[in-house]
Amino acid sequence: xxxxxxxxxxxYTGIKALDNLSFGIDExxxxxxxxxxxxxxxxxFKCMLGLHxxxxxxxxxxxxxxxDSKKYLSQIGYVPQKPVVDRNFPATIREVLSMSQIxxxxxxxxxxxxxxxxxxxxxxxxxxxxxxxxxxxFI
Numbered sequence: 184x185x186x187x188x189x190x191x192x193x194x195y196t197g198i199k200a201l202d203n204l205s206f207g208i209d210e211x212x213x214x215x216x217x218x219x220x221x222x223x224x225x226x227x228f229k230c231m232l233g234l235h236x237x238x239x240x241x242x243x244x245x246x247x248x249x250x251d252s253k254k255y256l257s258q259i260g261y262v263p264q265k266p267v268v269d270r271n272f273p274a275t276i277r278e279v280l281s282m283s284q285i286x287x288x289x290x291x292x293x294x295x296x297x298x299x300x301x302x303x304x305x306x307x308x309x310x311x312x313x314x315x316x317x318x319x320x321f322i
Contacts, residue, residue, distance in 0.1 A: 190241070191238060260321070300319070
C-alpha cells in the first residue's frame, strides 16, 4: 500500500478538522478529494507531507510511519494550489529544475521536462509561465 491512514484526527483549538479518518491508496489507484472550504482537505495533505505534526492516528507512506522516517519524501511531489513564484524571478525553467534537491543532472532535467511536456519551454523564464504551466514544472 502506498498510503495507509488509520484513525487520523486533527483538532484546531476545539474545532475538528479531521475526525477519525481512515483510508488506503494502492499502486494504480486514483483518488479525488473534494469538499467545502474548511473541510480538512489541505490539513490532510499537510499531515501526509509531514508539514503538520499535531495529529492523532497513524500515517504510513510506502510502509513508513511518517513520524519515524522522512525517506519517502523524495518520492512524493506536492504542488500548492496558489502559485509561489514571483513573476519577476529571472531563472529559466531549466535553471529552476537544476536547483532541485533531487538532481542537477542536465540529462535528468531534460527527461523530467519531457515527462510533463515542458521541454520546448525549458529556456523560458519561470515567471513568464501561466499558473498551470508552473504547476506542471513543479510536478
